[in-house]
Amino acid sequence: MRATIFGATGLLGKALMREWQDDQVTGLGSKDADLRIESQVCNAVERTRPDWIVLAAAYTDVDGCETNRDLAFQVNCEGAVNVARAAKEFGAKLLFLSTDYVFDGGSTMPYKASDPRAPKSVYGASKAEAEVKLLEVMTAICIVRTSWVFGVGGKCFPETILKLAATRPQLDVVTDQRGCPTYTVDLARAIIQLCRKDASGIVHVTNSGDCTWFEFAQEIVAGAGLSTKILPTTSDKFVRPAERPKYSVLSSASLEQYQIIMPSWQDALRRYLAERKLTSALAAPKL
Numbered sequence: 141m142r143a144t145i146f147g148a149t150g151l152l153g154k155a156l157m158r159e160w161q162d163d164q165v166t167g168l169g170s171k172d173a174d175l176r177i178e179s180q181v182c183n184a185v186e187r188t189r190p191d192w193i194v195l196a197a198a199y200t201d202v203d204g205c206e207t208n209r210d211l212a213f214q215v216n217c218e219g220a221v222n223v224a225r226a227a228k229e230f231g232a233k234l235l236f237l238s239t240d241y242v243f244d245g246g247s248t249m250p251y252k253a254s255d256p257r258a259p260k261s262v263y264g265a266s267k268a269e270a271e272v273k274l275l276e277v278m279t280a281i282c283i284v285r286t287s288w289v290f291g292v293g294g295k296c297f298p299e300t301i302l303k304l305a306a307t308r309p310q311l312d313v314v315t316d317q318r319g320c321p322t323y324t325v326d327l328a329r330a331i332i333q334l335c336r337k338d339a340s341g342i343v344h345v346t347n348s349g350d351c352t353w354f355e356f357a358q359e360i361v362a363g364a365g366l367s368t369k370i371l372p373t374t375s376d377k378f379v380r381p382a383e384r385p386k387y388s389v390l391s392s393a394s395l396e397q398y399q400i401i402m403p404s405w406q407d408a409l410r411r412y413l414a415e416r417k418l419t420s421a422l423a424a425p426k427l
Contacts, residue, residue, distance in 0.1 A: 143335065144168065144190035144232075146175065146223060147197030151294040152237065155324035156194060160332050166190070170197065175219025178226075185226040192335045193227050194235045195220060198267075202241070205263040206381040216266035217273065224277040233280040235335060238342075240287035240319060242268040245385025250350075253285070253342040253394040261382040271342070282339040284331060287346050287388055288356075291324030292415045297353070299416075301360045305368035311361075312373040315354040319388040320346035323408035325415075330400055337398050344390035347405035359406060363413050 141163040147153040148167025157167045166188045173184040175197055185193065198216050199205060205212035220236060227234040241264030242257045257268040271283055290296035304311055322345070330345045351359075358370045375384065392402065 141192065141336070142166075142188065142190045143192045143194060144185065144188040145194045145196060146173065146184075147195065147237075150196060151289060151291045151296065152196045152324050152327060154293045155291055155328040156196065156331065159325060159328040175222060176214050178222045181219075181222045182226045182229070185223075185230050185232065189230060190232045192235060193223060193232050194237075194331060194335070195223050196237050198237065200263070202261060202263045202384075203381040205266065206261065209262050212262050212266040213269070216263070217270040220270040221273050221277060224274045224281065227280075228278045233282070233335075233338070233340075234274070234278065235282045235284060235331060235339075236270070236274055238267050238271055238283050238285045239264065240285060240385060240388035240390055242271065242285065243385055243388055245317075245387050247387055250389045250391035251344070252391045253344055260385070263382060280340065282334055283342045284334065285342065285344050285390060286322050286327055287390055288319045288321040289324060289327065290321060290409075290412060292412065292419050297321075297356065298360045298409065298412060301357050302364055302366075302416075305361050305364070305366045308368060310369040310371055311357065312371050312377070313354045313357040314375050314378065315352045315372040316374050317384055317386055317388075318350055318352050319385070320348075320350050320390055321356055321405040321408065322346045323403075323405075323412055325411065326402055326408055330395065330402065333400050334398060339398055341394070343394045343398070344392060345395055345400075346390050346392070346402065347408045348392060348402050349404045349406065350389045351405065356405075356409075359409055360413075363409055 149169035244258040259265040
């Protein structure tokens, strides 16, 4: 199988490039093809002739999207449509990465893949509109919604908590937002399996289990062996440009239909901490 990954230099893209073995995989960054320019996208797809395209590239700065609405829609929606049109033209299937932000967070039960979209942020709206338009452009598409993504090699919640915990005796973390942490390694492995199983439609992919950001932070600090105290607080104490979903737990039923079972987020966090430690040791200067 030939696969082309748009967004290969991002957090998930790096994991996909590491994990995807035994197939012919081409990784593209923004320097290789600007999603907003249709001709560049078409040329990249024509050059690589993939069986599957994984679109992991996006403008994911949730707060930045609020002040850069045009850019958010140009990249996340119009750019995605450009990739879908190129995929259709050259006979490739498309796997598009989407988000829990397409929901409003008002539920108290895990969101099913079939639940109605109701985004409350520009980022969520750009992804929700992309989903609708992509399904209009082509049928050979798999939309993978995920949430709370973390991994080695870039900015993510555990990395931020660990850096802050290294210099502060205590941290305030919100208790009124609940979701599913997702490790890039496990997400990448699930994406590869979905491509190999010719998946289609909307699939929710997260590590199993759910927690609040407060509970996640507690586990991060404990797992790293740090003594920093994590104190509970609420979202109204941390006003952000973009509204966060209060509850964005995604049901795993759509993924289980493909006989794919995800490890728990606690197990994923342990492996992340081990990978981070190893990466730091390898990067340290040799004496």
